[in-house]
Amino acid sequence: MKLYDMALAPNPRRVRIFLAEKGIEVPRVEVDIQKGENLAPAYLAVNPRGVVPTLVLDDGTILDESIAICRYFEALQPEPNLFGRDALEIARIEAWQRRIEFEGLFNIAAAFRNSRPAFANRAAPGAGPPTPQIPELAERGLLLARGFLDMLEARLAASPFVAGERYTVADISAIVCLDFARWVGLKAEDGHPTLAAWQQAMKARPSTAA
Numbered sequence: 001m002k003l004y005d006m007a008l009a010p011n012p013r014r015v016r017i018f019l020a021e022k023g024i025e026v027p028r029v030e031v032d033i034q035k036g037e038n039l040a041p042a043y044l045a046v047n048p049r050g051v052v053p054t055l056v057l058d059d060g061t062i063l064d065e066s067i068a069i070c071r072y073f074e075a076l077q078p079e080p081n082l083f084g085r086d087a088l089e090i091a092r093i094e095a096w097q098r099r100i101e102f103e104g105l106f107n108i109a110a111a112f113r114n115s116r117p118a119f120a121n122r123a124a125p126g127a128g129p130p131t132p133q134i135p136e137l138a139e140r141g142l143l144l145a146r147g148f149l150d151m152l153e154a155r156l157a158a159s160p161f162v163a164g165e166r167y168t169v170a171d172i173s174a175i176v177c178l179d180f181a182r183w184v185g186l187k188a189e190d191g192h193p194t195l196a197a198w199q200q201a202m203k204a205r206p207s208t209a210a
């Protein structure tokens with residue numbers, strides 16, 4: 001088994017934190033997106049989508065969505081449970097996961113990729129057609145990402161963890177999202193005291209450094 005990874009990128013980090021929480025070690029190969037290594041023939045031969053993370057199984061099967069990779073390891077090693085134990089908890093975690101991805105990560109990525117010179121003509125990740133940047137999408141992404149942080153602030157004022165009373169994969173997605181938000185200038189400590197305190201609490205978990 002091999003995990004194609006990038007230390008700085010948010011989605012591979014979700015998998016690393018998840019694996020650290022499970023105590024699972026997988027050999028890793030670093031792919032430098034900034035240098036375009038994910039679009040070079042050697043990596044496209046591994047994953048034609050040109051995105052990371054990608055998990056390659058011993059029989060050559062690939063899995064290339066970060067949460068699908070996490071689900072795979074959850075099924076292989078159910079404890080500690082991170083995706084929920086009963087119908088309601090599983091559904092709640094899934095609902096938060098989707099909100100974090102669609103309202104948080106997606107909008108931060110839009111703000112980031114539509115504004116950085118390094119991503120000129122690469123506004124969408126991976127090996128799709130050249131995608132021009134649209135500055136208005138960066139602006140809109142920032143606006144919606146701010147709204148997402150406000151919503152998460154309110155949620156964490158009402159709940160110790162994102163999906164309820166205990167740490168789950170939704171907290172992994174949320175801490176990665178919050179750290180990613182800094183890349184577009186959105187900091188929890190600016191007007192989101194509960195979120196800032198939660199971020200510090202997450203940082204105290206050794207897995208967060210993965």
Ligand SMILES: N[C@@H](CCC(=O)N[C@@H](CS)C(=O)NCC(=O)O)C(=O)O
Nearest residue numbers: 009010011051052064065066125126
């Ligand atoms: N939904 C995918 C997203 C994968 C993705 O977009 N990964 C980014 C890094 S966070 C990437 O590979 N970017 C390649 C690029 O910028 O060309 C997942 O969760 O794994």
